[in-house]
Amino acid sequence: MITPVENIPASEQALIEKAQSLAGLSLGEIAQQANITVPKNLNRDKGWPGLLLEYTLGATAGSKPEPDFPELGIELKTIPINRQGKPLETTFVSVAPLTGMVGSNWQNSHVKNKLSRVLWVPIVAERDIPIPERIVATPFLWSPSPEEENLLACDWQELTDMIVLGEVENINGRHGQVMQLRPKAANSKAKTDAFDKHGRPFKTLPRGFYLKIPFTQMLIAKHLRIG
DNA sequence: CAATGATCATGC
DNA sequence: GCATGATCATTG
Numbered sequence: 001m002i003t004p005v006e007n008i009p010a011s012e013q014a015l016i017e018k019a020q021s022l023a024g025l026s027l028g029e030i031a032q033q034a035n036i037t038v039p040k041n042l043n044r045d046k047g048w049p050g051l052l053l054e055y056t057l058g059a060t061a062g063s064k065p066e067p068d069f070p071e072l073g074i075e076l077k078t079i080p081i082n083r084q085g086k087p088l089e090t091t092f093v094s095v096a097p098l099t100g101m102v103g104s105n106w107q108n109s110h111v112k113n114k115l116s117r118v119l120w121v122p123i124v125a126e127r128d129i130p131i132p133e134r135i136v137a138t139p140f141l142w143s144p145s146p147e148e149e150n151l152l153a154c155d156w157q158e159l160t161d162m163i164v165l166g167e168v169e170n171i172n173g174r175h176g177q178v179m180q181l182r183p184k185a186a187n188s189k190a191k192t193d194a195f196d197k198h199g200r201p202f203k204t205l206p207r208g209f210y211l212k213i214p215f216t217q218m219l220i221a222k223h224l225r226i227g
Numbered sequence: 228c229a230a231t232g233a234t235c236a237t238g239c
Numbered sequence: 240g241c242a243t244g245a246t247c248a249t250t251g
């Protein structure tokens with residue numbers, strides 16, 4: 001497995017330069033330099049690309065509830081894309097609290113905090129490309145523009161309102177313009193506390209906020225280098 | 228064939 | 240169970 005090491009970037013500039021120096025490299029090359037074995041498939045190693053990049057860029061590995069680069073306030077996210085730069089998957093943001101949100105708002109939400117500064121590392125990762133041959137595209141640092149934040153805040157409010165009204169089980173992946181609420185659990189038997197529409201507590205599947213593909217696709221398009 | 232709902236590994 | 244890292248795979 002992948003374990004942390006002490007090559008923590010000293011500055012935002014150093015981090016970005018290090019990340020961009022990886023552009024064009026394959027996961028196999030990066031893994032080799034790190035002395036890490038590449039899995040044959042990701043069935044049982046779904047988080048492997050993320051962990052590899054965390055390790056390579058000097059992020060703090062593990063399950064700490066902090067940004068990947070605490071000193072810099074930057075979150076690292078790898079995102080699989082096709083050769084045209086379109087994301088192949090939605091992007092997990094954070095688990096959705098289903099209780100105790102009285103008084104919570106967009107400004108103090110985990111979602112806003114998580115997405116305040118993100119170092120995106122796109123990886124050309126079409127399914128027919130073997131893992132070691134998948135190529136890192138151009139990493140870029142992003143913070144939401146006012147327009148982007150408005151979209152996120154709107155969706156956060158809509159989904160949070162439904163949760164507060166006890167309608168969490170009526171929420172599906174179609175809700176939200178750019179951000180959706182979907183299961184986030186080990187399996188469908190996992191349960192967490194929530195409230196129904198009568199205000200009665202009950203157990204339900206844990207959910208997470210995910211960025212929809214058109215949204216992340218737009219971010220990548222905005223940062224495309226033409227050359 | 229894209230998207231929604233389900234799932235996998237790890238640490239504490 | 241929850242928080243970290245995500246992708247799988249069935250379905251509409």
